[in-house]
Amino acid sequence: MSDQHPHEALPALLAQDEVVSYWDRRHESLDEFLSGGDVSFGYHANEAFYATRLGRLLDILQPTSVPLAPDRVLDAGCGKGWFTRALARCGYRVDGIDSSPHAIAEAAREAVGLDTYEVATLHEWAPPHLYDAVVAIDVLFHVTQDDVWLASVHNLAALTRLDGLLVIADHDHPGAHVWGQYQITRGSGLYREQLEPLGFEYRGFSPYRFRGNKGGFHTFERTS
Structure with missing residues (x-):
């Protein structure tokens, strides 16, 4: 996979422990939307951005939960828990995890x-x-170390039941692209390379289509 990663010639990415420290400080110092949103947007634009992403996500999940048997969802990298709470309000049973103690305490x-x-x-x-x-x-494009990214993708895959969905937000360009010291985006090819041998089928990319943001959801279904 290293031949698809151009970041060796670019300014050094932060080590993963440095990224974790950066996000804990950010969650402590910024409000609910800005701490986990797009820093180029203001508060109200980020509020709309969160709502847009939630709508895209619910279109993918197609809620089928009933009160007696709610679907179980993992919100991996939940930050202060905005999406976790929103999914819970929609009837899902949701586990939110994050590496930031401050964010988890607030959530x-x-x-x-x-x-x-x-x-x-x-x-x-x-x-x-x-x-x-x-x-x-x-969240996965804030995992700067390739070995940690690989381990993260594989672990999230292992936690997805048969016929379940793995939904990963990232960009959809070829290979990987560094945007700064703590952000490296990866396209569908790199995710498919890891997930298809594990029994997942790629269901496509759903772009956010919000103010030029290039992100969106890659959806995989575990079929074997």
């Missing part, structure tokens, strides 16, 4: 009932159950 204080929160990394989370859907919203 837990705002819990709405079907949502629970733990401090954990994407590559180390090991719950006693599988998920009907695993979602990683604008």
